[in-house]
Amino acid sequence: MSAHDNLEPFIIDAHIHLGHMANFFMPDNTLDRMIRLMDRCGIKAVCASHIVGLMTHHFEYAHAETLKAVQAFPGRIYGYAIYNPHFPEKSMEVVKDHLGKKGFIGVKIHPAGHRYPIDGVGYTPLWEHASEHGIPVLTHTWDATPQNTYPYELVPAQVNAQPKLVDPVAERYPDLRIIMAHSGGHYNGHLQAIEVARKRKNVFVDIAGETISFGLIEWFVTEIGAGKILFGSDINWLDPRAHIGRVLGSRISTADKERIFYKNADSLFRFS
Amino acid sequence: MKGYTAELEKSFRDEVKSLGFFDANCWIGRPNFPGPYYLHGVEEIVEHLDYCGIERAMVSHALARFSHPLVGNDLLLKAIDGFPRLTGSFVLLPGATGELGSLDGYLDSMLKANVRAVRLFPKSHNYSLGDWTCSDLLSRLEERLLPLFIWPRETDWDTLYEVSSRHARLPVVLEQCEEEAFWNLRYLVPLLEKCANVRVETNKGHLYLGIDEIVRRFGAGRVIFGSNTPIDDPFASLMLVTGGDFPEDDKRRIAHGNLDTLRSGVKM
Numbered sequence: 001m002s003a004h005d006n007l008e009p010f011i012i013d014a015h016i017h018l019g020h021m022a023n024f025f026m027p028d029n030t031l032d033r034m035i036r037l038m039d040r041c042g043i044k045a046v047c048a049s050h051i052v053g054l055m056t057h058h059f060e061y062a063h064a065e066t067l068k069a070v071q072a073f074p075g076r077i078y079g080y081a082i083y084n085p086h087f088p089e090k091s092m093e094v095v096k097d098h099l100g101k102k103g104f105i106g107v108k109i110h111p112a113g114h115r116y117p118i119d120g121v122g123y124t125p126l127w128e129h130a131s132e133h134g135i136p137v138l139t140h141t142w143d144a145t146p147q148n149t150y151p152y153e154l155v156p157a158q159v160n161a162q163p164k165l166v167d168p169v170a171e172r173y174p175d176l177r178i179i180m181a182h183s184g185g186h187y188n189g190h191l192q193a194i195e196v197a198r199k200r201k202n203v204f205v206d207i208a209g210e211t212i213s214f215g216l217i218e219w220f221v222t223e224i225g226a227g228k229i230l231f232g233s234d235i236n237w238l239d240p241r242a243h244i245g246r247v248l249g250s251r252i253s254t255a256d257k258e259r260i261f262y263k264n265a266d267s268l269f270r271f272s
Numbered sequence: 273m274k275g276y277t278a279e280l281e282k283s284f285r286d287e288v289k290s291l292g293f294f295d296a297n298c299w300i301g302r303p304n305f306p307g308p309y310y311l312h313g314v315e316e317i318v319e320h321l322d323y324c325g326i327e328r329a330m331v332s333h334a335l336a337r338f339s340h341p342l343v344g345n346d347l348l349l350k351a352i353d354g355f356p357r358l359t360g361s362f363v364l365l366p367g368a369t370g371e372l373g374s375l376d377g378y379l380d381s382m383l384k385a386n387v388r389a390v391r392l393f394p395k396s397h398n399y400s401l402g403d404w405t406c407s408d409l410l411s412r413l414e415e416r417l418l419p420l421f422i423w424p425r426e427t428d429w430d431t432l433y434e435v436s437s438r439h440a441r442l443p444v445v446l447e448q449c450e451e452e453a454f455w456n457l458r459y460l461v462p463l464l465e466k467c468a469n470v471r472v473e474t475n476k477g478h479l480y481l482g483i484d485e486i487v488r489r490f491g492a493g494r495v496i497f498g499s500n501t502p503i504d505d506p507f508a509s510l511m512l513v514t515g516g517d518f519p520e521d522d523k524r525r526i527a528h529g530n531l532d533t534l535r536s537g538v539k540m
Contacts, residue, residue, distance in 0.1 A: 010275045024455040027485035037481070041515055042280055187306050210452050212478070212508040214501065215309035235480055242478035245511025248281040249324065258275045266273055 009044040012265035013240060015138060015181055015208035015232025018069055019051035019062070026236050031069055034235060035076060041241050043233075044262070045271065046077055047138075049108035053082035054140070059091055063098050070103035078269070080108035080138060085122030092125045099135060105269045106136040111160040113140065118165035127169060131176040136268050138206070139166065141180040143189030158185070163192035170200035177202050177268060179230060182209035183220060190216070197224040204268065207243055207260070208232030217250040217260075226256035230265050287514040288325040294528035295326050295506065296389070296421070297447060297475050297498030298358075300351055301334030301344070311502040314351045314358070321357070324506050326499075328357045330389060330531070336363035337393050342372065349385055359535075360387040361421065366399055367408040375412055388535045389419045394427050401427040401435055410435060414442040419534045421445045421473070429459040436467040443534050444469055448476035449500050455479060464490050471530070473498035474509040484517040492522030496530045 016034075020026060038046065048069060053062025059082055066079040081098040084091040098104045107130060111118045118139060130137050142158040163184040170178055183205040184193030197203045205228060207217065220229055231247065233240035247257055265271070298321075302312045311317055312334075321329055331352055336344020341363040352358040362382050365371050372378040382390075390413065394401040401422070403410070413420055424432060424446055436444050444467070446460070457479065464470055464486070475498045477483050486495055497513055499506035513526050 007276045007279055008274075010273065010277075024479075025457040025461075027457070027479075027481045029480075033481070040517075042276065187308075190308070210476070210478070212476070212505045213307055214311070214503060214505050215307070216505065219308035237480055239478040239480050239482065239512060241511045241515040242508035244280075245284065245507040245509075245515075246505050248277070248284050249505070249507030249510070251323075254278050254281070257277045257281070261277055262273065262275055271273075 007042055009039060009042050010262055011043045011231055011244065012262040012271070013043050013046040013233050013235065014179065014230040014265045014269075015206050016046040016048045016235035017051050017054075017237060018048050018065060021051055021055070021237065029236055031072060031077070035073060037240070038076065041244055043240060045075065046235065047080060047105060047269070048077055049080040049082055049138075053084070054108065054110035055113045057084060057086060059084050059087070059094055063094055067098065067101065070101075074103060077103070079104045080106050082108050083123070083126045084114055085109075085116045085120060086114065088122055088125050092129065095126070096129070106138060108138045110140045111165075112142060112157045115157055115160060117160040118162075119168050123169070127173050127176055131173040134175070134177075136177045136179060138179045138181055141166065141182055141189060141193060142185030143187070143192070145188060163189055163196050166203060167196045167200065170196065170203045174202055177204065179204045179206055179268075181206050181232065182211065183207060183216070185209065186211055187213070190219075194220070194223045197228055204228045204230060204264070206230040206232035207246070208234040208238070210234070210238060212242060212246060217246055218252060221250075221252045221256055226252065226259040227264060229260045230268070231261050284511060284514060285325055288510050291514065291523055291527035293326045293497055293510065294531050295321070295329040295499050295501065296445070296473055296496050296531050297449070298329040298331045298501045299334055299503065300331055300348065303334055303503050304338045307503065314355060317502065318355060318357065320501065324510065326506065326510075328359070328528070329501070330361045331358050332361045332363060332391055337396055340371070341365055360385065361389040361391055362387050363391045363393060364409060365397060366406045368405060375409060379412060379416065379418070383416070383538070383540055388538045389421060391421045392426070393423075396426060401431050403435070403438060406435070410439050410442060414439045416539045417441065417443065417537050419443040419445055419538075421447055423447050423449050423451065424456060424459070425451045429456070429463070433463055433467070436463065436470050440467070440469055442469055443471070443537075445471045445473050445496055447473045447498060447500075449503070451476060457482065457485070461489065464494060470494070471496055474512055474526070475500040475504055477512055478508055483512050487516065487518045487522060492518060492525045493530060495526045496534075497527050
């Protein structure tokens with residue numbers, strides 16, 4: 001990226017992670033290395049949730065680690081509080097506490113990691129609080145039967161994270177702003193995500209994840225408009241350069257690329 | 273807040289052009305699963321390569337995977353005839369069932385058509401990559417130094433290790449198509465360490481810092497640019513190379529040099 005090393009970072013990455021995953025090796029997994037990479041590829045700020053809070057029930061540890069990261073790099077690393085529907089009272093207490101701390105900008109939920117459906121009653125305390133206080137919620141979404149693999153594979157835990165489950169929540173809480181992470185994951189999930197995002201003005205998507213299907217960004221811009229799409233990379237699972245390349249290379253206008261790279265996130269999270 | 277999208281895009285595209293990319297992983301024909309858009313004709317693919325700034329591509333035909341290698345390979349040669357920027361990559365089968373006729377005869381005709389790389393799909397085509405079924409084919413590929421492109425999900429890591437170590441002169445290129453991006457480093461790193469003939473291709477190589485890590489540990493000579501166009505978006509792989517944390521010469525080797533070297537090393 002030598003030719004643009006001198007550009008001032010401007011991209012807002014609305015979806016990254018901290019911590020380790022048990023089932024794969026994450027090279028050079030330190031905050032310093034991440035900040036160097038952000039500088040190198042033009043990312044001004046990232047919004048982070050800790051993997052331990054998403055994949056286990058140790059949410060206190062996850063929040064403490066996120067807070068450390070936010071405090072270590074103010075203005076570069078922002079934090080998501082994580083809500084766990086299996087522990088509604090305790091989890092809500094931790095979420096409220098952290099949303100009061102500087103640098104926490106929203107709430108992340110992971111219905112697949114927590115094995116709990118998006119439209120289940122365990123999430124009600126979160127929807128009510130976030131709706132009342134204007135706090136954006138980023139939810140993992142995916143398709144239970146991704147069809148761009150051959151032969152097709154069933155991913156049972158992802159049943160809880162299907163984008164179509166966002167629809168009744170978005171309808172019941174019209175002031176709640178929900179971001180569907182990964183735009184639904186794979187093709188069938190993309191179809192659901194498009195349907196929900198077109199129907200509900202309070203529903204957005206991000207482009208984070210391992211799916212890099214040909215034409216995906218153009219398709220979403222055509223179907224739901226660039227104003228509803230956020231840039232996300234899934235650092236430290238995945239490399240932001242792949243997703244920056246996809247946006248830069250897509251056959252959409254520069255104005256739409258700017259919306260995706262930072263304008264939508266800036267408006268949703270009110271950084272400016 | 274001010275953005276620099278246009279400047280970033282310009283420098284990205286300039287860098288792509290300057291590196292002379294040769295895409296090892298392109299397909300013509302319709303993929304067998306749904307997606308937002310399809311490019312399937314050779315003219316469409318070439319137009320998109322132009323749009324991306326990719327100079328050359330090695331192409332296979334979808335029907336060689338989803339119907340039969342004889343069908344797809346034949347259609348491939350007809351389709352790319354007259355497109356000097358495109359070169360073919362054949363899908364093969366092991367010899368036991370005799371479906372390709374004489375293996376030597378088939379390989380000779382393949383080389384005459386300037387096809388200098390092959391792909392195998394053991395899982396999709398329902399056979400084992402192990403030596404008990406594939407030794408005849410793998411030995412012939414090894415004798416000719418013909419690069420074998422294979423997806424780990426089409427076999428298993430133990431078999432990949434056995435085959436790569438037993439056929440130590442066979443160039444093996446792993447492609448992560450239809451799989452989580454490089455999430456297999458706990459398999460991949462020891463395989464690259466133990467088998468100098470194994471390389472990786474960049475498609476779905478967007479595990480966080482994954483390509484940088486492979487180049488750091490094993491050198492740029494072990495990485496080959498490929499995009500899985502038009503199933504995946506080539507701009508993802510392109511920026512992993514242009515934006516890589518390694519010197520310009522290494523980027524050039526990954527962009528085209530390593531594939532050119534493999535292809536020129538094939539014994540005709």
